Amino acid sequence: MKVNEHFQNLGQSYLFTRINQLVAAYQKEHPDAQLLRMGIGDVTQPLVPAVVEAIHRAAEEMGHAETFHGYGPEQGYPFLREAIARYYAAKGVEVSPAEIFVSDGAKNDLGNLLDIFAGDNVVAVPDPVYPAYVDTNVMDGRPIRYLNGTPDNQFLPGPPDFHADLIYLCSPNNPTGAAYDREQLAAWVEYALAHQSLILYDAAYEGFLEGSDLPSTIFQIPGARRCAIEVCSLSKTAGFTGMRCGYTTIPLELEYQGASLHKLWGRRQATKHNGVSFVVQRAAEAVFSPEGMAQTRQALGVYRQNARLMADTLRELGIAFWGGIHSPYLWMRCPGFDSSWDYFSYLLENAHIIGTPGEGFGSMGEGFFRLSAFGTPESTRQAMEQFRRLHAKN
Amino acid sequence: MKVNEHFQNLGQSYLFTRINQLVAAYQKEHPDAQLLRMGIGDVTQPLVPAVVEAIHRAAEEMGHAETFHGYGPEQGYPFLREAIARYYAAKGVEVSPAEIFVSDGAKNDLGNLLDIFAGDNVVAVPDPVYPAYVDTNVMDGRPIRYLNGTPDNQFLPGPPDFHADLIYLCSPNNPTGAAYDREQLAAWVEYALAHQSLILYDAAYEGFLEGSDLPSTIFQIPGARRCAIEVCSLSKTAGFTGMRCGYTTIPLELEYQGASLHKLWGRRQATKHNGVSFVVQRAAEAVFSPEGMAQTRQALGVYRQNARLMADTLRELGIAFWGGIHSPYLWMRCPGFDSSWDYFSYLLENAHIIGTPGEGFGSMGEGFFRLSAFGTPESTRQAMEQFRRLHAKN
Numbered sequence: 001m002k003v004n005e006h007f008q009n010l011g012q013s014y015l016f017t018r019i020n021q022l023v024a025a026y027q028k029e030h031p032d033a034q035l036l037r038m039g040i041g042d043v044t045q046p047l048v049p050a051v052v053e054a055i056h057r058a059a060e061e062m063g064h065a066e067t068f069h070g071y072g073p074e075q076g077y078p079f080l081r082e083a084i085a086r087y088y089a090a091k092g093v094e095v096s097p098a099e100i101f102v103s104d105g106a107k108n109d110l111g112n113l114l115d116i117f118a119g120d121n122v123v124a125v126p127d128p129v130y131p132a133y134v135d136t137n138v139m140d141g142r143p144i145r146y147l148n149g150t151p152d153n154q155f156l157p158g159p160p161d162f163h164a165d166l167i168y169l170c171s172p173n174n175p176t177g178a179a180y181d182r183e184q185l186a187a188w189v190e191y192a193l194a195h196q197s198l199i200l201y202d203a204a205y206e207g208f209l210e211g212s213d214l215p216s217t218i219f220q221i222p223g224a225r226r227c228a229i230e231v232c233s234l235s236k237t238a239g240f241t242g243m244r245c246g247y248t249t250i251p252l253e254l255e256y257q258g259a260s261l262h263k264l265w266g267r268r269q270a271t272k273h274n275g276v277s278f279v280v281q282r283a284a285e286a287v288f289s290p291e292g293m294a295q296t297r298q299a300l301g302v303y304r305q306n307a308r309l310m311a312d313t314l315r316e317l318g319i320a321f322w323g324g325i326h327s328p329y330l331w332m333r334c335p336g337f338d339s340s341w342d343y344f345s346y347l348l349e350n351a352h353i354i355g356t357p358g359e360g361f362g363s364m365g366e367g368f369f370r371l372s373a374f375g376t377p378e379s380t381r382q383a384m385e386q387f388r389r390l391h392a393k394n
Numbered sequence: 395m396k397v398n399e400h401f402q403n404l405g406q407s408y409l410f411t412r413i414n415q416l417v418a419a420y421q422k423e424h425p426d427a428q429l430l431r432m433g434i435g436d437v438t439q440p441l442v443p444a445v446v447e448a449i450h451r452a453a454e455e456m457g458h459a460e461t462f463h464g465y466g467p468e469q470g471y472p473f474l475r476e477a478i479a480r481y482y483a484a485k486g487v488e489v490s491p492a493e494i495f496v497s498d499g500a501k502n503d504l505g506n507l508l509d510i511f512a513g514d515n516v517v518a519v520p521d522p523v524y525p526a527y528v529d530t531n532v533m534d535g536r537p538i539r540y541l542n543g544t545p546d547n548q549f550l551p552g553p554p555d556f557h558a559d560l561i562y563l564c565s566p567n568n569p570t571g572a573a574y575d576r577e578q579l580a581a582w583v584e585y586a587l588a589h590q591s592l593i594l595y596d597a598a599y600e601g602f603l604e605g606s607d608l609p610s611t612i613f614q615i616p617g618a619r620r621c622a623i624e625v626c627s628l629s630k631t632a633g634f635t636g637m638r639c640g641y642t643t644i645p646l647e648l649e650y651q652g653a654s655l656h657k658l659w660g661r662r663q664a665t666k667h668n669g670v671s672f673v674v675q676r677a678a679e680a681v682f683s684p685e686g687m688a689q690t691r692q693a694l695g696v697y698r699q700n701a702r703l704m705a706d707t708l709r710e711l712g713i714a715f716w717g718g719i720h721s722p723y724l725w726m727r728c729p730g731f732d733s734s735w736d737y738f739s740y741l742l743e744n745a746h747i748i749g750t751p752g753e754g755f756g757s758m759g760e761g762f763f764r765l766s767a768f769g770t771p772e773s774t775r776q777a778m779e780q781f782r783r784l785h786a787k788n
Contacts, residue, residue, distance in 0.1 A: 001590060002515055003511060003655070004513075007658055017664050044462070049457065051457075052457035055453035055456070055673060059446050059450050062445075063441050063445075063446035068441070070635040071436045071636060072636055104498055107666065112506075115398065118399065132666070239464075241668070242669075242672040244669070267401065267404060267408065268401075271408050272505025272506060272530060273505070274498075274499050274501045274638060275636075275638070277638045277671055277673075278637065279677075280671050280673070376459070
């Protein structure tokens with residue numbers, strides 16, 4: 001039996017696995033150190049009351065024969081897909097419930113979607129960016145080209161001068177916090193239509209765009225229905241990192257080589273997936289209720305407030321940074337360090353703050369560092385105090 | 395952008411999707427017909443009280459900041475992996491929690507595991523068998539050879555006279571209900587070790603073996619830790635079809651071409667998966683508690699009782715069948731029909747019973763038919779009455 005040889009070309013371990021190991025090793029040596037986690041983009045606010053209530057109700061449904069639910073539709077229950085379609089409608093975008101696939105989370109779908117694409121497609125990936133885009137394609141052996149994000153383009157690379165088949169866009173971007181405006185996205189749609197490329201649009205952080213006039217779904221851009229799949233998540237907007245629920249939208253008319261991507265993905269999911277847990281889907285439904293929306297908006301406000309405090313601190317210290325406005329991430333220059341992994345260790349050892357080295361998001365990320373605003377207000381305040389103490393000294 | 399061309403080689407739709415469509419069409423034309431579902435292997439007994447309680451408790455944990463859980467370990471929480479290891483220990487098998495990967499269900503893992511194997515491995519698949527084994531490999535373009543199951547070998551094919559890299563075994567078998575004994579499994583392990591093959595052992599129905607002396611895990615067979623991965627499910631044994639939870643066991647010493655399959659799968663999961671919902675893992679933990687085990691055993695008893703009634707009915711009518719003892723499935727000859735799809739329509743139209751055509755499980759299944767014992771006692775009784783009326787007439 002032969003193993004998939006492409007796995008040899010992967011880094012030793014997935015970025016966040018590596019960070020967890022480094023942190024665990026440090027904690028073991030310093031058991032009393034109170035570490036302040038601003039690394040992995042995990043949320044800290046609990047599920048909102050409307051969602052908790054929905055889980056209780058679902059438990060009772062599952063506990064009684066008359067209301068018990070066994071296998072559900074692979075694509076997700078209509079009650080949830082209809083709620084998501086209404087969420088799109090509120091953004092002025094018409095998406096049919098039939099075009100929505102409920103998922104166990106954006107990460108799962110971003111990886112699994114590759115099953116329906118040929119192995120020799122050329123993939124364009126922003127650099128820096130969420131590392132799973134690269135790793136999942138390396139596993140299949142697809143050639144990867146990078147779209148460089150730099151301070152000059154505000155970490156928002158535009159269409160390249162080469163041909164790409166699959167294009168990843170993440171807006172608001174992880175890790176830089178930068179978000180495309182309509183004009184910039186329209187240029188990408190124009191490129192994709194001209195090149196018969198497919199845009200894989202990761203909108204996991206779209207909830208942070210509320211109140212801005214930046215596009216929060218690529219389907220707000222004319223023509224996108226003919227060249228884009230959108231992958232969304234409840235992880236950050238509704239604190240679902242531990243609940244596991246997202247959704248992927250594939251327009252019915254999206255076709256390549258005469259094949260409907262909607263049908264291909266439906267066939268893939270019917271064969272390798274059995275739908276998302278009923279209890280989780282009921283919880284997700286509650287997120288989209290008027291009550292749930294109001295409550296989650298309030299929870300998001302906590303992270304926005306954290307981001308403001310972090311931005312103020314960095315500004316005060318004269319450290320260059322991006323993001324932090326319509327995004328839970330701040331992307332900063334490593335102050336006084338060339339290597340972002342060295343800075344990671346420095347910050348861990350001297351301020352007990354865990355961040356994410358920019359290099360982990362691609363070679364263009366070297367020299368930069370990501371801080372997350374998903375902590376509690378208390379830990380964020382503590383972290384910024386330590387941060388100020390550390391960098392004011394220098 | 396080029397799509398995965400192997401998808402062209404798939405059947406029009408996944409077996410159970412096709413059946414659902416046929417049934418929906420019939421129901422639309424006959425809205426008053428009370429259909430009796432013995433087709434798809436879905437359970438009907440509600441979640442047991444211990445599991446419902448666990449979901450309620452998990453909802454509260456998630457609703458309070460002090461006990462909230464965000465991202466969990468990709469491999470599953472230790473509390474659940476340790477419970478599963480104890481379940482193995484009760485079978486006299488030593489499996490470390492580190493070897494257990496909690497999953498969203500056996501179907502997901504059976505499909506996703508293929509990511510870590512090369513595309514040109516020769517795959518051996520029993521025929522008839524659960525159709526996802528074939529479809530998932532067709533998607534990757536792997537060559538497939540069949541292991542014929544017939545009444546002569548009691549639908550339990552032994553090792554073939556050709557080389558196979560990946561071997562699927564499903565015991566108790568879906569759809570035939572046949573289960574391998576120790577000697578037969580030992581022959582498979584011997585073959586796999588000699589050929590450096592990997593056995594993918596689907597133990598989704600192992601719960602039905604309780605009280606028999608047949609092996610309920612392949613790790614009861616000496617040598618299996620060097621040639622087998624076991625995929626398990628809570629779907630049937632604990633009514634989790636709608637909850638979505640299973641587990642996959644990969645021994646730490648399992649190596650091919652010097653590569654640890656445990657590490658490859660860990661890398662795959664860390665990159666394309668973010669763990670199973672915390673609420674679902676708490677529910678699964680409750681299944682393995684003494685209380686949960688006693689309660690689920692009782693629920694399984696209902697299905698066993700159904701199977702007995704079905705077996706008695708078929709015996710009385712003189713229809714040849716297999717399974718139904720240590721399995722929730724009865725595998726019968728289509729009485730008076732050569733085509734199992736014709737018999738499917740005949741049974742639907744004349745007795746309002748939905749079963750599964752044997753041909754859907756492979757060409758060797760043609761002329762046979764699968765009935766599931768997962769209905770309610772009431773619907774099973776009704777179905778058997780209709781069945782008796784229909785076939786006694788002939």
